[in-house]
Amino acid sequence: MNETGPATRQLAGGLSAKKSLVVILVLIALHVLPWTIPSHLLHTMIMIFIFTIMGQGWNVLGGYVGQFSFGHALFFGLGAYTSTLLFLHLGLTPWIGIFIACSVSISVGLFVGFLSFRYGLSGPFFALIMLAFAEIFHLVSTTWKAVGSSLGLLIPLEGNAPALMQFTGKMPFYYISLWFMVGALYLVWRFEKTRLGLYFLAVREDKDAAEALGVNTFKSQMTAMAISAGLTAVGGTIYAQYLLYIDPDITFGVINSVEIMIRPIIGGPGTVLGPLLGSIVLTPLSEFTREVFQSYSGVYLMIYGIVLVIVIMFLPDGLIGFAKNMLRKSRGN
């Protein structure tokens, strides 16, 4: 962001003392929490964090610029596959791999963005073009032997090797995913108040009007795409290192795109905390129903479907929008 003018400094205000205190207390609590909860809850927390990172990635493009992607599994998969392949073939540590994964993901994202935004393809067109691209990579990764084909890739566990982002316990992943998530939330929170962040909102609200006022909508959309693709790839790399196994379905699969986008949509698209809130609500729900209805593994997706329909019909601004509305009403009375 090289656009730092007086407007930027004015807009990028901090939090009030009260809010800062709340944030600090929550952060301290989150750092103490893993020592007090059982292992399977630790897993749920890690999944909440990882999906918040990716949800935030989706949110930059979907929530802030209003380009809803149905194929963010594309970036997740690119993140997971790039770092894993680099580690398997070149022995490169995922700590560096994660940056290369981001670059690869951003490049592909910019290509798709170029194809779509240059013609002003938006709404359902953009959504389904993203889905089609995710599906191309799904096909290639399913068929191509060099990337593991449909069997997927197993990352050999080298024991406790922090330099290779490998740990025998869950605890380190808790902190890694927590810090990356806090980083992602902070990034978007700061960004929201920059000039470019405001351009994003202008493009979302009325593209033609924004263009008429001199906002370069194409550039805004491409920037959002780059940030979005990069953030989502980060989640993909961490996910791969955490599970030590990836295959085409769990990375590039359609369901994964749904998993990524449904969280910010339920939580509140275009808000900093929306993806986190959505993740806190949905991740335990899906983990829980998967445990309870083991033989009917599709039940949680059925619930996703119902939740999605209800939210679109009655709470189009997500849970945060709903909460804000309630707050406004109660103040009005």
Add this chain to the structure above:
Amino acid sequence: MNASFILQSLIDGLLIGGVYSLVAIGLTLIFGVLRIVNFAHGALMMLGMYTTYWSFSLLHIDPYLSIVITIPVLFLIGSLFQKFLITPIIDAPEHNQLLLTLGVSLFLENLVVFLWSPDYRVTRTSYEFAYLYLGDISISLMRVLAFATSMIVAAIVYLLLTKTDLGKAIRAASEEPRGAVLMGINVRRIYWITFGIGSACAGVAGSATAPFFPAYPTVGGLFVITAFMVVVLGGMGSVLGAFVGGLIIGVADAVGGMIFPGAMKSIISFVLFILILLFKPTGLFGSSR
């Protein structure tokens, strides 16, 4: 790879392309009139496949005759879907409409998993292995029947749109909804009828493929992406474009199948799709709207 093998693949591609055409006609019809991309279109096709599977295995009705059941069932499901779920969000932002249809699609697919398990179900007919021979070329009878069924239904839809008053009203609502209201056309009624017709198209395509393509809950996902590519290729909202586009994508897949292994055969149609987006995003028969 000899000439007759190539010719045979191309014919197979053209035959399956006819089915793609019908799926895409349903999708483009709904888009043209309601301006909604129905992501649940694949799920509706899947329901068509299951309708045929169950009427064959429980009632012993021939799969190609079962369309007399599939058409009313899917028309009913489609029009109820429109009336109760689409109507309330008809003025919502486009992406929310798409998300709603995604939600419906997730629900339907996993309801089927819940009811009938994720197993593959094949409708096994007595003429499963019947082939037509043209010199060296053998063509599966089922594929010919699937093509013929799809083409007949597509022709009926086309005649309905061009020759009847209802068709005129649908086209009017598609081109100029406000003007149509002023002319005394009940556009709300046109909306649910169109959605019903579009859904029935998807259902018939499902019935037609059931004898040679296994039915499973998420099978629609495969077809909905293809149908979307067909619709973009032909031009959004263009019925003629969807028809031609379907045949093109069918043949492109067949060519891909000759060059690439297994699932990679769709690569050619994907590349075609990207090229269309690069050079002619309004599609072959699309207007600039």
